[in-house]
Amino acid sequence: EKASQLQTQKDSLTQKLQETERRNVELESQLLDLEQRLENSELESHSFRKSLRSLLQLLDGKIFELSELRDSLAKLMEEDSS
Amino acid sequence: EKASQLQTQKDSLTQKLQETERRNVELESQLLDLEQRLENSELESHSFRKSLRSLLQLLDGKIFELSELRDSLAKLMEEDSS
Amino acid sequence: EKASQLQTQKDSLTQKLQETERRNVELESQLLDLEQRLENSELESHSFRKSLRSLLQLLDGKIFELSELRDSLAKLMEEDSS
Amino acid sequence: EKASQLQTQKDSLTQKLQETERRNVELESQLLDLEQRLENSELESHSFRKSLRSLLQLLDGKIFELSELRDSLAKLMEEDSS
Numbered sequence: 001e002k003a004s005q006l007q008t009q010k011d012s013l014t015q016k017l018q019e020t021e022r023r024n025v026e027l028e029s030q031l032l033d034l035e036q037r038l039e040n041s042e043l044e045s046h047s048f049r050k051s052l053r054s055l056l057q058l059l060d061g062k063i064f065e066l067s068e069l070r071d072s073l074a075k076l077m078e079e080d081s082s
Numbered sequence: 083e084k085a086s087q088l089q090t091q092k093d094s095l096t097q098k099l100q101e102t103e104r105r106n107v108e109l110e111s112q113l114l115d116l117e118q119r120l121e122n123s124e125l126e127s128h129s130f131r132k133s134l135r136s137l138l139q140l141l142d143g144k145i146f147e148l149s150e151l152r153d154s155l156a157k158l159m160e161e162d163s164s
Numbered sequence: 165e166k167a168s169q170l171q172t173q174k175d176s177l178t179q180k181l182q183e184t185e186r187r188n189v190e191l192e193s194q195l196l197d198l199e200q201r202l203e204n205s206e207l208e209s210h211s212f213r214k215s216l217r218s219l220l221q222l223l224d225g226k227i228f229e230l231s232e233l234r235d236s237l238a239k240l241m242e243e244d245s246s
Numbered sequence: 247e248k249a250s251q252l253q254t255q256k257d258s259l260t261q262k263l264q265e266t267e268r269r270n271v272e273l274e275s276q277l278l279d280l281e282q283r284l285e286n287s288e289l290e291s292h293s294f295r296k297s298l299r300s301l302l303q304l305l306d307g308k309i310f311e312l313s314e315l316r317d318s319l320a321k322l323m324e325e326d327s328s
């Protein structure tokens with residue numbers, strides 16, 4: 001009966017191991033998926049910030065050009081009133 | 083006959099004086115008219131430049147506000163990437 | 165004595181005519197001067213408005229470019245959030 | 247000897263189960279960590295886009311105000327030249 005008892009324990013352990021390994025596979029798949037999503041999210045965020053940086057530089061240019069236009073107008077009025 | 087000659091000269095002078103005085107009145111009227119136009123033109127020009135000066139100040143304000151917006155965007159991107 | 169009286173009147177008329185003619189010359193000179201000033205003022209005003217028109221067109225361009233930049237930013241944010 | 251063999255197999259299974267469970271705990275911890283990072287990243291991204299949206303609205307306002315200023319200038323020049 002000792003052998004029969006050991007066999008029962010062994011079967012139970014085998015079943016528990018299989019469940020734990022299935023859970024493992026599942027967790028690893030979830031991890032891979034999350035890592036992929038995080039990487040995509042970072043790539044998108046990087047690309048987004050790069051585009052934003054371009055727009056910021058364009059905005060810098062527009063503000064500079066508006067300031068030049070403003071200076072031209074101020075100079076024109078100075079000449080006209082003198 | 084001396085008297086008759088003098089009378090003729092006097093009549094001619096009187097006529098010439100009248101013509102010259104008419105021309106004078108005409109010139110004075112033209113002068114007044116031109117002075118009025120010049121004054122109006124200067125008043126309009128003054129008012130125009132005053133309005134332009136207001137627009138220049140408004141433009142200054144808009145450029146300043148665009149620069150603040152630009153700085154906010156730059157700061158936002160700095161915070162986000164850090 | 166009639167001749168002497170006429171002579172006096174003639175002298176007075178001659179003097180008055182000379183004065184009126186001097187005044188005429190003076191008025192014509194003032195007119196010419198004013199006409200010149202008015203013409204210069206109109207030339208300057210024309211040139212000033214021409215420069216202003218150029219600045220207005222530049223301003224139009226800058227506003228259009230800022231609107232394009234704004235649309236790029238809006239489009240970028242739409243893509244990012246979708 | 248059957249019992250001894252079974253005991254050996256049971257010990258081996260127990261050890262393997264422990265290792266798999268340790269790996270499970272480790273994977274669950276990694277998952278939690280990644281989920282936390284992804285959530286933070288999304289919160290930051292959400293907050294970033296909210297700030298960007300505010301800036302976009304400010305930019306809209308500035309462009310509108312520049313357009314009004316442009317119209318005032320155009321109107322002023324029209325009045326002046328008429």
